[in-house]
Amino acid sequence: NAGVMQNPRHLVRRRGQEARLRCSPMKGHSHVYWYRQLPEEGLKFMVYLQKENIIDESGMPKERFSAEFPKEGPSILRIQQVVRGDSAAYFCASSPSAQIYEQYFGPGTRLTVT
């Protein structure tokens, strides 16, 4: 059973470009969470999605960031007009349901903005 997959593993973008991060949850998991890890900090919750629905986006910056989890395909975290402060590791986690509190994490995407 494949784990949570994220791609790309490393992404370099220049200021002003768009970054798209992909997350494929574990088989049978319909709940996806995105977290951001800034240098020397812990993980911060960004957004929680179920198929085709955003359930909780309380951790998402108000501008430039968006997330989706379509009926078919991976979950996408999109960052428009990236700035250097967006440089971080972005982790995706999945869970089979909201009542199962154990989350399985992917290897992360390390975004570097130059």
Next chain:
Amino acid sequence: AQSVTQLDSQVPVFEEAPVELRCNYSSSVSVYLFWYVQYPNQGLQLLLKYLSGSTLVESINGFEAEFNKSQTSFHLRKPSVHISDTAEYFCAVSDGNQGGKLIFGQGTELSVKP
């Protein structure tokens, strides 16, 4: 809002020595507690969890943690560490009322020296 505090950012120890990584959380009616481990350039792996029942929980590789409701703590212990335990350890909490999102502590870097 729920919060988690890991009191030590770095813990250096010698191989075969005991170790305790401290974690305190802000009080809530009910919480679910987790320890995750992160090896360099990898995602997070669940080490152990407390959902209900016995307050002492154990992992397969010798770690244990005790849920102490009166002290709002969930400290991680191991009686004898190995070089391979060198990693960053994150304590996390979910109160179950917010869709299962995890609130993480800042992390503790465990460094085991020969």
